[in-house]
Amino acid sequence: MKLYGAPLMAFLLAGLVLAAREFCPFWPTMAFMEEILFFLSGLIAGIRLPDLDLLTPGLSHRSAITHSCIPALLFWAFGFSPIAAGLALGIAFHLSSDLQPKAWTGGALIKFPLLGSIGMLSPLWLIANVIGCLAIFMEMVSGEPIDARQMILALCVLGAGWYFLQEEKRPLLPLMTLGFAILLVHAVRGGTLSVKLVWQYFA
Template sequence: MDAVLFLLAAAILVALGDRWPILLPAAVPVAALAGTTLPDLDMALGLGHRSGLTHSMLPVILLASRPRWWPVAAGLALGIGLHLSADVFPNAMRGFATVKVPGMGSIGRGGSWTWLAGNALAALAIGTLLLRRIATVRMTAAVLAIVAVIGTAYLFVTDGGWPALLVYGATGWAVVRRRPTG
């Protein structure tokens, strides 16, 4: 339920961004907070735990199709990426921990690791790239620093958090440090 409230707050910031543009990048960390718990809405929606619909980039893709919602999509991507990164490191990848595709069931241990890791890395890349489209370099760095604090706090209390924090942080650093060629 927290995810829905944070998404609503991020949407309000985007709506107010027409009048006060500084609120657009401020929507990113709020949406990132939503993304850290949004994938687990699958249980409230009756999809079963680790549904491939919510534990994926699908919510981000839906939002990213409209440039107005890029701040929310960027934050949601970063938050979902944090969540999925932690899910890559369960105590055991079986049963409850595996990804389920509606109508098909579990995609198994190897498929689940691939699904979660691939979507986590895609979320990080897309979130960072969308953020760079809506904010200056300095603002991007500031927002990513805030999201890093959120991510550290989230992963500190989540199973699988420390290995995920290392992998996600290293990948994030590589994406941000990427230099255009040519």
């Protein structure tokens, strides 16, 4: 239950939004909520989604297919960009958490279909995909108006708080990912990321 509880909850939330869009007469006045709620459902699902490889026949645990930005890319390709952005951030949390195993052996390693374990390339794979996920997230957020960005920021903090309280024993890397995501949301101005602004944060 623990494993698919969160993705199920996310499904339910997205379904409710779709139902409200279809049947609720007041929905047009609340339509601005739609993208935010889709983002939230993506975020909830994304945090657990990579470990669904445990339940998927044919995939071994820490499969490169689920432990990557591919699920978010798929949603993006099909035009569900708010869900894709939420998924991307959730997966980025998960992968940065997976970056801190006790040892890089056995279950900690990334497995490709057919090829099997990629051994010591696993941490590199995880880092590359955290960056990829953050890029997808940034791409979507930079297209949003300022008030939507503030909502997204609040959701990131809430979602992350829930996640860290629930299960994170070693929160350092996921917290860094969260910090970086917040930085990105702040740094995008007028649809373009300002490098100068990012620099000012560090300086």
